[in-house]
Ligand code: NZQ
C-alpha cells in the first residue's frame with residue numbers, strides 16, 4: 001500500500017424530505033445565495049419550488065442563474081462570476097447533477113480569481129479561496145457532491161479539463177433519492193456508467209497489498225450492478241435508488257483510491273469525445289471502458305482475473321486466465337447493453353475523422369509535450385488511437 005493523505009469532508013444529508021431544510025441549513029452561512037441549476041428538470045419535478053420556499057418562505061431566491069448544459073460551458077461560468085460579484089453573493093446553491101455542481105464550483109473560485117478562471121483549469125494553478133457551494137443532487141453519477149473536483153468545457157477552444165482543490169469541497173450535499181424518479185432511462189444509464197468508471201479508475205492498479213480497498217471497490221461495483229437494473233426497470237424503486245445513489249458518492253469521494261496508484265486513462269480519453277462532440281460523459285465511458293480493458297489487461301493479468309471473478313462472477317479454470325478475463329469483459333459489455341448504453345463511437349455520432357486528433361489531445365502530443373495517460377499502463381497517442389479504432 002502506498003502512503004496517502006485522506007481528507008474527504010462532505011456532509012451528506014440523505015433521504016426523503018431532507019431538501020426541505022435547505023433554507024434552515026443556509027441561514028447561518030449566507031446573506032445572499034445564488035441558485036444555480038440546469039435546463040429545467042428541477043422545475044418539472046417541483047424541486048425548484050420546494051427549494052425556493054425553504055430558502056425564502058416562498059419568495060424568489062436572492063439571485064438565480066439557470067441554463068447549465070451537460071458538459072458545462074465556460075461562457076456561463078463567466079456570466080455567473082460577474083453576477084456573483086455584482087450582487088455580492090456569498091454562497092452558491094447548485095441544484096442538479098454534475099454539470100450544475102461543477103459550474104457552481106467554477107463560479108465559486110472564479111469570484112476570487114484574479115484573471116480568467118480557465119487558467120486554473122489549463123495550468124492547474126492552486127487557488128486560495130472560493131465561495132462556499134452547497135448542493136441538492138438530482139442525478140447520481142458524477143460524484144461531484146462529495147468531491148473537490150470540477151470539470152468544465154471551454155467551448156471556444158473545444159477543450160474539457162478537470163481541476164480539484166480542497167477549497168471546492170461542498171459545504172453540504174442533500175440527496176433525496178425520490179428526485180431520481182424523473183430521470184430518463186439514458187441519463188440513468190449514463191450515471192451508472194460514470195460511477196462505475198470512477199471505481200474502475202481506482203480499482204485497476206499495479207499497486208499490491210491493497211486488499212481493503214480492493215474489497216471496497218468490488219462491493220460498491222456489485223451494489224451498482226445489482227441495483228441499477230431495478231432502478232431502470234422501475235424508476236420509482238426508492239430502495240434501489242438509495243443503493244445506487246449512495247454508491248455514486250462513495251465511488252468518487254476518494255476513499256476507494258487510497259494507497260493505490262490510480263489510472264484515469266478512460267476519463268482522459270472520454271473528455272476528448274465530450275469536448276469535440278458534446279457526448280454524455282457516461283455514454284462515452286461505456287464505449288471506451290471495455291475497449292481499454294481489452295487493450296491493457298495483458299499488463300496485469302492477475303488484476304483482471306480478480307475483477308472477472310470477484311465482480312462479474314466468472315467461474316473457470318485458472319489455467320486459462322485470459323478466457324476468464326475475456327468473459328468478465330463480455331459480461332460488463334452485456335451489463336452496459338442491458339442498461340441501454342452504446343458500445344461503439346458511431347452510436348455516439350463520432351466518425352473516424354478526428355480520432356487521431358483526439359488521441360493526440362488526450363495525451364498532450366497535440367500540444368508538443370506528450371505525457372501519456374494511465375497508471376496501470378501508460379498510453380501514448382498511438383495506444384489511444386488504437387483503443388478508439390477498436391470501437392469505431
Ligand atoms: O439540465 P437539467 O434540465 O437539470 O437536465 C439534466 C441534464 O439534461 C438531466 N437531469 C438531472 N437530474 C434530473 C434530470 N432529468 C430529469 N430528472 C432529474 N432528476 O440529466 C442531464 C445530465 O445532467 P448532468 O448534470 O450533465 O449529469 P451528470 O451528473 O452525469 O454530470 C456530468 C458532468 O459531470 C462531470 C462530467 O464530465 C460531466 O461534465 N464530472 C464531474 C466530476 C466531478 N466534478 O468530480 C467527475 C466525473 O468524472 C465527471 O467527469
Ligand code: ZN
Pocket residue numbers: 142194195197198267281
Ligand atoms: Zn466521470
